[in-house]
Amino acid sequence: MAKSKGWNPEIKRQKILDAAIEILNQKEYYASPIGEIARKAGVAKGTIYLYFKSKEELYFSILFMLMDKVWEMADEIQKKNIPASQKLPLFLKKHSDFIGRYRNIFLSVRQNLGSHEKKCQQELHIKFGELLNVIIKIIDEGIRKKEFKNYPSSSLAMLYLSFMFVNMHQKVDMHDKNKMMKIDITPKFIWDVFLGGIAK
Amino acid sequence: MAKSKGWNPEIKRQKILDAAIEILNQKEYYASPIGEIARKAGVAKGTIYLYFKSKEELYFSILFMLMDKVWEMADEIQKKNIPASQKLPLFLKKHSDFIGRYRNIFLSVRQNLGSHEKKCQQELHIKFGELLNVIIKIIDEGIRKKEFKNYPSSSLAMLYLSFMFVNMHQKVDMHDKNKMMKIDITPKFIWDVFLGGIAK
């Protein structure tokens, strides 16, 4: 801040984060060398260590950033003046695009929940709690307004959030019919089921 | 000759698999050195390579085994002479314990779907297709019998299967209330929502 000739450390930091996100979304953490991230970011390997203490910190910085963005989306929607039964599908749709671009990173979060780095794991946990909280608020509101059944809101919110990780638009091999089948799951479909159930 | 008396390759193979499963369920593939698996299995590193061609083959053997078991559960239930609307929650309940013990391994499957080792990836894909197929059969049956709405059965099956990965009985930090909250999601709860929806 307030550096002389229009140079901004935040910009370089972001460049590194962007490069890392792109790579970490394609490959596993352990298959994504710092060197490759540095090359894609257009900086030297050593430079990354000026902005992040370690590879792990870089990784968690990404997760935090993404979680924050998801939280912002949810929070923004939560504040809207529309019924809860419109907020939830709206958020589902909005973040489905967002998540789509970062699905692998998010999946790895869940897998790594329970790793070493205590400090970061905890913060991640907290951030997840905050997100869950926003959803709970929306659901509580819906229940209060008699839009939703009187299920425990936290459990509903948890179930709802797990839809974040549903693979949309999957292609699956169906062996006995000997051909590839495209299974189109849309946010709208998920919401319809979540709202109305499948029972006739 | 020589392997006469009390020697059984299957037992040792299983010992290795068990050790690997335990470790791979805690950490990522890349964070689970063969040496650690060997130590836990009580054998030498080299011994593992008598039973598995490579670390990757060991990994996929586990995935295949687990997928097969899940498929068997589903298939067994599918053949029962009860309505589809009882089959689905039954499967959900039955495998929820099973999955619980191996959740992280299953999660890593999803993350890694799309990695290197073409041959194995394909087989995994096929196995997943077979599992999906069993669920589709059940749902198709339910639709035919007018138990379920007329949604595309493959999409419903996919959504249903994604419940496999829902974290049951979660503990989550709720920051603004400054305390840990236990969120109890049971198979029954999931099924109630899936069947009847949340709309009042």
Place this chain on the structure above:
Amino acid sequence: MAKSKGWNPEIKRQKILDAAIEILNQKEYYASPIGEIARKAGVAKGTIYLYFKSKEELYFSILFMLMDKVWEMADEIQKKNIPASQKLPLFLKKHSDFIGRYRNIFLSVRQNLGSHEKKCQQELHIKFGELLNVIIKIIDEGIRKKEFKNYPSSSLAMLYLSFMFVNMHQKVDMHDKNKMMKIDITPKFIWDVFLGGIAK
């Protein structure tokens, strides 16, 4: 010797040697696992260690055997009642077939002259000396009979023996003419040059 039911350890020993020779002639010593030799010989890995103290001893046993055979060839020819100028090309021709089949093993001898295993290296050295001796005898005889010039016979013998390792019937890429060229070196050609020189 004198075992009961017509069983002969020498036969099994030879079977192992034959298998090892075949493999060691195709690949390097370090690229020829004992296991592969055992498989080709139709015995168990452990069995090899009943006949040879170590892989290295097996290797040297082969070298010794081959050297002995070459020596026998030379010695047999040396004793013939023909002029030295016929003995040398005869030996050249005879052993060129023999060597052809075992060239790589022989080449590795030269390369390994100077390794660890003092004991074996020394014996190999001695065996080479004995072979050299036979050739020297022939040449000395030729010199005495005025067939050959009065060069130091040991040096001539050494030079002569080095022809053992000439690659006969080579195919070589000639780049500037952009095609493969077959270079046919025969024992007779070598002898003609050795005897008469290339000067016009």
Place this chain on the structure above:
Amino acid sequence: MAKSKGWNPEIKRQKILDAAIEILNQKEYYASPIGEIARKAGVAKGTIYLYFKSKEELYFSILFMLMDKVWEMADEIQKKNIPASQKLPLFLKKHSDFIGRYRNIFLSVRQNLGSHEKKCQQELHIKFGELLNVIIKIIDEGIRKKEFKNYPSSSLAMLYLSFMFVNMHQKVDMHDKNKMMKIDITPKFIWDVFLGGIAK
């Protein structure tokens, strides 16, 4: 930038090459661990991989370098304005020292001609062809000028080149006389025989 002052990649590369050459000249490729080469070069194991993609590439770099030097020697002599019958012994003498220091490496070339790494093997083959070509030119010239007999020049060249691998100045155990004998083969001696033959 940063590599500014006293740093030269070629120097370190050469240091590694020198160390590798020294070791590879004493032992087989497979008996020469990268670790030992690194230690002799005074660098860490990992450093070697900054300059060479793999152990195999390091090995072939050495072979290429040596082959190039031999080729240069030959080419330089070929261009001289002296009769072919002086060029050949000159080359023999000049490279005999050079080869002497690297004999085992050269021998391993011959042994390994026909191994894995297709790409490198082929380049090596081509380099050998180029060297052979220079010698052929000299011999062709000698034949044209009636210095040499009208033998096929390629075969003569091949035979001539095989003298590269003759062990000069050998010490051999002569067992029946119970003493070590020194056999002094000089380039001049080889040339005398090659030129004039041994026949009286």
Place this chain on the structure above:
DNA sequence: CATGAATGAGGCTTCATTCAT
């Protein structure tokens, strides 16, 4: 004698991290 499962040392290679420039 014969077997082959088991061992573990040791080889190659990758990559996070450091540090002199």
Place this chain on the structure above:
DNA sequence: GATGAATGAAGCCTCATTCAT
């Protein structure tokens, strides 16, 4: 601040050798 050469720990895997059967 920025760089990237250097490091060396650590991972996967092979294979000579042993030993219980």
